[in-house]
Amino acid sequence: MGDVAAKLKIMPESVDTDLVGLKENLKNVIPAGAQLHGDIVEEPIAFGLKALIVTLIVNDEEGGTEPAEEAFVKVSGVENVQVLEAYRI
Numbered sequence: 001m002g003d004v005a006a007k008l009k010i011m012p013e014s015v016d017t018d019l020v021g022l023k024e025n026l027k028n029v030i031p032a033g034a035q036l037h038g039d040i041v042e043e044p045i046a047f048g049l050k051a052l053i054v055t056l057i058v059n060d061e062e063g064g065t066e067p068a069e070e071a072f073v074k075v076s077g078v079e080n081v082q083v084l085e086a087y088r089i
Contacts, residue, residue, distance in 0.1 A: 002060045002088050002089065003057050003058065003059060003060055003088070003089050004057070004058050004059070004060045004064050004065075004086055004087065004088055004089065005037060005055060005056070005057055005085075005086070005087055005088075005089050006055070006056050006057075006058055006064065006065045006068075006083060006085065006086040007053060007054070007055050007083070007084045007085040007086070008053070008054045008055075008056065008065065008068065008069065008072070008081055008082065008083055008084065009043070009051050009052075009053055009081070009082045009083075009084050010022075010026065010051060010052040010053075010054060010072055010078055010080075010081050011045075011049075011051050011078070011079040011080050011081075011082075012049070012050070012051070012052070012077055012078065012079060013077050013078070013079045014049075015047065015048045015049050017077045018077070019042060019050060019052065021077075022052065022075070022077045022078070023040045023052065025075045025076070025077070026040065026052070026054060026072055026075060026078075027040070029071040029072065029074070029075055030056070030068060030071070031067040031068055031071050033058060033059055033067070034056045034057065034058045034065075034067065034068050035056065035057050036054065036055070036056060037055040037056060037057050038055050040052050040053070040054050041053040053084070054072075056068055057089070060088060064086070065083055065086065069081045069083070
């Protein structure tokens with residue numbers, strides 16, 4: 001089995017969400033079997049709202065990003081999580 005690079009878009013609950021704190025909280029809940037690749041990037045959406053883009057390396061097995069998605073959505077300040085891209089490396 002190989003590895004998969006997955007890019008996830010994390011939407012904060014509001015414009016007032018502390019993105020610095022949110023980034024740290026997301027880093028702390030990355031599950032075993034997944035590792036952060038690069039930095040967490042801020043992406044402007046609209047009216048001051050910014051999404052966070054997280055790139056993870058996960059095992060190429062069934063449900064590869066699901067543990068990370070489930071962990072991220074439970075973090076305080078996260079509205080939702082969406083997988084943007086996933087590809088084998």
